[in-house]
Amino acid sequence: DKKEKKKEAVKKVIASMTVGKDVSALFTDVTMCMQTDNLELKKLVYLYLINYAKTQPDLAILAVNTFVKDCEDPNPLIRALAVRTMGCIRVEKITEYLCEPLRKCLKDEDPYVRKTAAVCVAKLHDISAARVEDQGFLETLGELLCDSNPMVVANAVAAISEILDTNPNAAKQVNVDTPTVNKLLTALNECTEWGQIFILDSLNNYSPRDEKECISICERITPRLAHANAAVVLSAVKVLMKLMDQINNAEFVQMLQKKLAPPLVTLLSAESEIQYVALRNINLVVQKRPDILKHEIKAFFVKYNDPIYVKLEKLDIMIRLAAQTNIAQVLAELKEYATEVDVDFVRKAVRAIGRCAIKVEPSAEKCVTTLLELIQTKVNYVVQEAIVVIKDIFRKYPNKYETIISTLCENLDSLDEPEARAAMIWIVGEYAERIDNADEILQSFLDGFHDENTQVQLQLLTAIVKLFLKKPQETQELVQKVLSLATQDSDNPDLRDRGYIYWRLLSTDPAAAKEVVLAEKPLISEETDLIEPTLLDELICHISSLASVYHKPPSAFVEGRVPVRKIQVTRNAEHEANTDPHIEEDDRTYNEIEEPGAPQEETGGGGDLLIGDLLSLDYPAPTPAQQPVVNNANQQQPVADLLGDIFGGMSVGGAAPVAVAPVAANPMDLFSLSTPTNYVAPPQVILSAARAKGLEVSATFARRNKGIFLDMTLSNKTMMAMKGFAIQFNKNSFGLAPGGPLTVNPIQPGSSASVSLPIVTTGPVMKMDPLLKVQMAMKNEIDVFYFECMVPAYVLFVEEGNMERNLFPQKWREIQDDKEKSFDLQHTNKTQEQIEQALMANNIFVVATRQGGDGEHLIYTSVKFTNGIWVLGELRLPAGMPGAPATLALKTQTSAAIQEVKAAVEIILAN
Numbered sequence: 001d002k003k004e005k006k007k008e009a010v011k012k013v014i015a016s017m018t019v020g021k022d023v024s025a026l027f028t029d030v031t032m033c034m035q036t037d038n039l040e041l042k043k044l045v046y047l048y049l050i051n052y053a054k055t056q057p058d059l060a061i062l063a064v065n066t067f068v069k070d071c072e073d074p075n076p077l078i079r080a081l082a083v084r085t086m087g088c089i090r091v092e093k094i095t096e097y098l099c100e101p102l103r104k105c106l107k108d109e110d111p112y113v114r115k116t117a118a119v120c121v122a123k124l125h126d127i128s129a130a131r132v133e134d135q136g137f138l139e140t141l142g143e144l145l146c147d148s149n150p151m152v153v154a155n156a157v158a159a160i161s162e163i164l165d166t167n168p169n170a171a172k173q174v175n176v177d178t179p180t181v182n183k184l185l186t187a188l189n190e191c192t193e194w195g196q197i198f199i200l201d202s203l204n205n206y207s208p209r210d211e212k213e214c215i216s217i218c219e220r221i222t223p224r225l226a227h228a229n230a231a232v233v234l235s236a237v238k239v240l241m242k243l244m245d246q247i248n249n250a251e252f253v254q255m256l257q258k259k260l261a262p263p264l265v266t267l268l269s270a271e272s273e274i275q276y277v278a279l280r281n282i283n284l285v286v287q288k289r290p291d292i293l294k295h296e297i298k299a300f301f302v303k304y305n306d307p308i309y310v311k312l313e314k315l316d317i318m319i320r321l322a323a324q325t326n327i328a329q330v331l332a333e334l335k336e337y338a339t340e341v342d343v344d345f346v347r348k349a350v351r352a353i354g355r356c357a358i359k360v361e362p363s364a365e366k367c368v369t370t371l372l373e374l375i376q377t378k379v380n381y382v383v384q385e386a387i388v389v390i391k392d393i394f395r396k397y398p399n400k401y402e403t404i405i406s407t408l409c410e411n412l413d414s415l416d417e418p419e420a421r422a423a424m425i426w427i428v429g430e431y432a433e434r435i436d437n438a439d440e441i442l443q444s445f446l447d448g449f450h451d452e453n454t455q456v457q458l459q460l461l462t463a464i465v466k467l468f469l470k471k472p473q474e475t476q477e478l479v480q481k482v483l484s485l486a487t488q489d490s491d492n493p494d495l496r497d498r499g500y501i502y503w504r505l506l507s508t509d510p511a512a513a514k515e516v517v518l519a520e521k522p523l524i525s526e527e528t529d530l531i532e533p534t535l536l537d538e539l540i541c542h543i544s545s546l547a548s549v550y551h552k553p554p555s556a557f558v559e560g561r562v563p564v565r566k567i568q569v570t571r572n573a574e575h576e577a578n579t580d581p582h583i584e585e586d587d588r589t590y591n592e593i594e595e596p597g598a599p600q601e602e603t604g605g606g607g608d609l610l611i612g613d614l615l616s617l618d619y620p621a622p623t624p625a626q627q628p629v630v631n632n633a634n635q636q637q638p639v640a641d642l643l644g645d646i647f648g649g650m651s652v653g654g655a656a657p658v659a660v661a662p663v664a665a666n667p668m669d670l671f672s673l674s675t676p677t678n679y680v681a682p683p684q685v686i687l688s689a690a691r692a693k694g695l696e697v698s699a700t701f702a703r704r705n706k707g708i709f710l711d712m713t714l715s716n717k718t719m720m721a722m723k724g725f726a727i728q729f730n731k732n733s734f735g736l737a738p739g740g741p742l743t744v745n746p747i748q749p750g751s752s753a754s755v756s757l758p759i760v761t762t763g764p765v766m767k768m769d770p771l772l773k774v775q776m777a778m779k780n781e782i783d784v785f786y787f788e789c790m791v792p793a794y795v796l797f798v799e800e801g802n803m804e805r806n807l808f809p810q811k812w813r814e815i816q817d818d819k820e821k822s823f824d825l826q827h828t829n830k831t832q833e834q835i836e837q838a839l840m841a842n843n844i845f846v847v848a849t850r851q852g853g854d855g856e857h858l859i860y861t862s863v864k865f866t867n868g869i870w871v872l873g874e875l876r877l878p879a880g881m882p883g884a885p886a887t888l889a890l891k892t893q894t895s896a897a898i899q900e901v902k903a904a905v906e907i908i909l910a911n
Helices: 002-018 024-034 039-052 057-070 076-088 092-106 111-127 129-134 137-144 150-166 168-173 178-188 193-204 211-226 230-244 250-269 272-288 308-321 327-337 343-359 361-376 380-396 402-409 418-430 438-446 454-470 476-487 493-508 510-517 533-540 546-550 808-814 832-841 896-910
Strands: 566-575 586-593 684-687 695-704 707-716 726-729 752-760 773-779 784-790 820-825 845-851 857-864 870-877 886-891
Touching (some): 002 024, 002 039, 057 092, 076 111, 111 129, 129 137, 150 178, 178 193, 178 211, 211 250, 272 546, 327 361, 361 380, 361 402, 418 438, 438 454, 438 476, 454 510, 684 784, 808 870, 820 896, 870 896
Antiparallel strands (some): 773 784, 845 857, 857 870
């Protein structure tokens, strides 16, 4: 009876705790109830302990003896409960006492205790990874992989997976070999569905020894495809997709592909949410191996009651599976979809018809006929989408379907969406010679030029220039009007820059203008939205995870890996002219995404920091205001000397200077065993293969022969050759720009090419934040890629930065005291002579040196940037060098340069 009262009392305490009341004051009384034979009461007390042990760590230790005792209880349920509770109490003091009971439980005779202890190892690793490794628990987990009980094996696999996610180095202590894999495959048939998922995920990380083992694993995993749980099915698909790449037996691969189709189709009969996840994964499977579902296209036909997100995914997969054998069915379906009531779905269906025309060439005529029938419906949004896709069909099949242009022109008045208007303008400009009233049509668009979207304005400008080049006598007035509107009346930098390019081309070399503007366009590829092969292989390994739903690698969305600032590229309009002859067409504009809450620094040019204008026009670049190193010559008031007594007794007016040790014009010791060279940082990856569709760029900046060079290594990670490279820089703080074209021979798959690109400092200037950031665009025949990197300050130090010794004190005094900053530098093992040589080798010139009062060495330096900014410095080396920390004081009129010079000095002294 007393036990029942005690149980009821603890239940009331737990009930109060559950609704949020603070019952921590009863901690001692509740722990007194631990020593009981009643399993229900013990569970309640353990639940209380888990909740309040963090707030009462000292009192929680009182329960340790009971935990240890319970771990040796005859009842396996109590043993498992004790070890699980100790693992859940995340208090460092308790984990000290957990190791011994945990070791016993891992080797317990009862499988329930062992499987609970296996999970407890992962919890302990989360609290103290070092303790788990020291106690040898990882090796014990590895032994549990061969346990006779399938649930123990599954929990051991789950614990190891959890540990490897946070500590990849732990893999060295867990040996997974062929016998272990066989044990896992045996356990696969008997454990729960979640255990099966853990085992399949672990098999996905295993690399078989040979093809025979691959086939054996595939045969034993295939039955999982018939499981009722969608997660188990997708995990099995993931492993089979990976292993198929390692099997050369075409007959076996074909058999596997046939077995994969039914389970994937079955997933589409589940709830809408599961259907969506399945469709996103199927999208990846179809891109990798389209043959798997080539006969199952009917399964992806849209049902009337499907949610819109399922409809759109099904539509996307239908287009990927479209082929000559089934195109008639697909077109009939798409035509039906184009009459639906859901506007977004109808738009996508119309676009899908255009994609089918581009993908399946024999069906192009049927597709165009279908689009014309849809245009005849006169439904506004259907007509506009049809015109957009017909523009792409013209690009794919030039001089084949131009007879329909007259039908398109009949619908000019109904076009009100920017993309449709831009497409129609492109068609008129491209085929102006076939349209009698092309000038009147373009004039009608020009009348409301300033009210148009930027995309339409850019397209209209290009179309009128094309018309002028084809019919110069009739359209001279029209082209002058549009160039004037674009260059003089527009605030848009993209439009203005393009207008200036055309104006200059037309006025200086009309023949060249014709070659650029009327150049033959490259044909549109079949599918431009395919995922790049290396990224696709990575995503296939993450099927049934968030990565396969987002179609992004985990690194792109895992917390802590998102860059603070990045450039977002959005499709806008078709740039058909570019001053770099290697970059033919680029239809993008740029918007900078600022970190939320980041301070907006005002820069020159009046307005926000604009990214874009990667079109390097050759107009005189605005140079940064030259920073005055010398103040007004009439300023004679005394200035506080923060250098101590270095210039004691010397006034600005010109009293006798103190004796300062002169430095030779060439301080390098020509007879020393080694002469320091200027520092070049090791190459860094500035453009990853995942972001650049298989192109990886590693680079470093260097200064050689009084010039700046960008030394790059371009690596081709794809399965096809890359060629047609070009590079362009955006406006930046120091006017850095390529000194010539990027000349790279075609790079074969798996190969690399090295190139040294000269950099000039005469490009357009715009202050960046950070100061040394440079945004770049690199183009090859696949696409244009945008990225940014930091230029090290030391490559911007010019050889003319050696200030005369007698001028140095005067310049130092003339810079205001608030423009001086002092820093403690990291330890360096260089001697004073080595430091001077290293600085001089990197154009940080030693103007003078002297001995301080405490035996310290004082080195006075001058630096001049490429844009004329001077930075003066004093480096104090304490007595007892090398090895002692030094102090650096810097003075300049341009405060933003101080941190960059300080960073450069640190790097040079450290290397």
